[in-house]
């Protein structure tokens with residue numbers, strides 16, 4: 141009997157192999173559908189979906205401004221991965237941010253069950269994102285960055301991707317001579333706490349995080 145022909149693996153089960161090409165680039169309005177899904181995953185992870193009301197159109201209307209340069213307002217860096225070299229693209233000539241590329245050697249092959257959902261072009265898949273914007277420290281007399289979200293999709297965790305995304309923000313802060321990078325972490329998120337400690341960050345224990353929203357915000361806005 142002739143040997144059975146090898147089965148062609150389906151896209152869902154094809155391992156990407158041991159070597160991955162990665163690229164960090166500025167997000168653009170056409171990335172909104174992926175960004176929206178990633179933010180929703182972040183809300184699920186943080187058990188905060190009751191606070192999630194963002195839509196693709198609310199993100200489109202508020203995230204990207206044609207008149208403000210990236211890094212001077214809301215900024216999203218996307219991390220993408222590909223089993224093959226990234227082709228030359230218009231991202232390479234972006235005047236505000238030259239994509240950061242790296243080849244990552246993985247210890248084990250792995251599968252991405254959401255590869256089709258997060259496909260950005262041919263072989264390229266969106267792995268995660270970091271969203272941040274400038275703040276200001278009067279004490280330092282310098283701007284800094286506030287990181288709103290850092291997220292790596294589950295099947296890509298513990299491969300160094302969080303570190304390269306976060307380092308991209310730190311690198312930009314250094315380049316712009318900013319004084320610091322701030323963010324908050326949910327107290328139960330011990331993995332993230334370990335991750336940030338590993339990055340050399342320190343926990344600032346003496347602050348409490350406040351928020352004014354909903355009716356209280358309306359009342360305060362109409363107080364006088």
Ligand SMILES: CC(C)(COP(=O)(O)OP(=O)(O)OC[C@H]1O[C@@H](n2cnc3c(N)ncnc32)[C@H](O)[C@@H]1OP(=O)(O)O)[C@@H](O)C(=O)NCCC(=O)NCCS
Nearest residue numbers: 290291292297298299300301302303325331332334335338
């Ligand atoms: C936190 C997060 C961004 C880290 O991304 P990542 O790609 O998994 O992290 P890295 O692989 O770059 O990890 C770098 C180092 O951080 C530490 N670290 C990361 N995840 C860890 C975990 N689950 N447990 C213990 N240490 C961890 C390790 O020291 C690790 O180095 P090592 O793997 O060589 O030991 C990712 O887990 C994530 O998206 N989580 C869900 C969302 C979230 O918590 N975001 C942060 C909210 S503020």
